[in-house]
Amino acid sequence: xxxxxxxxxxxxxxxxxxxxxxxxxxxxxxxxxxxxxxxxxxxxxxxxxxxxxxxxxxxxxxxxxxxxxxxxxxxxxxxxxxxxxxxxxxxxxxxxxxxxxxxxxxxxxxxxxxxxxxxxxxxxxxxxxxxxxxxxxxxxxxxxxxxxxxxxxxxxxxxxxxxxxxxxxxxxxxxxxxxxxxxxxxxxxxxxxxxxxxxxxxxxxxxxxxxxxxxxxxxxxxxxxxxxxxx
Numbered sequence: 736x737x738x739x740x741x742x743x744x745x746x747x748x749x750x751x752x753x754x755x756x757x758x759x760x761x762x763x764x765x766x767x768x769x770x771x772x773x774x775x776x777x778x779x780x781x782x783x784x785x786x787x788x789x790x791x792x793x794x795x796x797x798x799x800x801x802x803x804x805x806x807x808x809x810x811x812x813x814x815x816x817x818x819x820x821x822x823x824x825x826x827x828x829x830x831x832x833x834x835x836x837x838x839x840x841x842x843x844x845x846x847x848x849x850x851x852x853x854x855x856x857x858x859x860x861x862x863x864x865x866x867x868x869x870x871x872x873x874x875x876x877x878x879x880x881x882x883x884x885x886x887x888x889x890x891x892x893x894x895x896x897x898x899x900x901x902x903x904x905x906x907x908x909x910x911x912x913x914x915x916x917x918x919x920x921x922x923x924x925x926x927x928x929x930x931x932x933x934x935x936x937x938x939x940x941x942x943x944x945x946x947x948x949x950x951x952x953x954x955x956x957x958x959x960x961x962x963x964x965x966x
Contacts, residue, residue: 768837817866
């Protein structure tokens with residue numbers, strides 16, 4: 736008896752529409768600091784094992800996701816005046832941290848340097864040296880601004896976590912910090928009012944003030960290039 740051919744199954748291999756970038760995008764959507772390989776696979780509608788055709792491990796996927804986040808971020812051009820450049824760079828990193836939850840936490844702990852960022856930061860370094868900074872100061876400036884953004888973003892986001900206060904009542908860290916400073920006797924130390932101010936504990940907090948103080952200090956290390964005297 737002649738058998739009727741069964742319905743042909745999908746040939747083994749990669750899913751037709753799946754790419755490494757698509758897997759990285761799914762990891763970003765899941766949350767860069769908390770995603771799981773099964774969760775990414777479920778989001779993509781593929782099996783867990785399918786992911787390993789595109790990435791070697793979870794760590795490899797983290798690096799791929801960081802590369803995608805860097806590629807999707809709007810970075811400032813390197814031809815801005817040095818102070819505007821570093822400020823715009825800080826804004827771009829902060830925007831990326833807002834757009835991709837978990838990015839700041841991961842960048843602080845993962846040794847990843849996407850080619851797009853190496854190229855971009857190299858251009859910023861050249862611009863800062865041309866503005867009058869030493870090569871070391873230019874490198875430190877870019878690194879410092881990046882670290883300041885990441886640590887500040889993590890700290891501000893951490894204020895949303897709920898922890899028991901001294902009485903055991905669950906309250907946000909923001910409420911507990913703010914109330915501790917507000918409890919100080921009026922006029923005891925005038926700067927305490929700055930800590931108790933509502934805007935201190937929301938948005939970017941004191942980040943912009945910290946950046947401005949750093950940039951003011953950095954300005955004292957700039958040595959303008961001396962014009963050459965024509966022969």
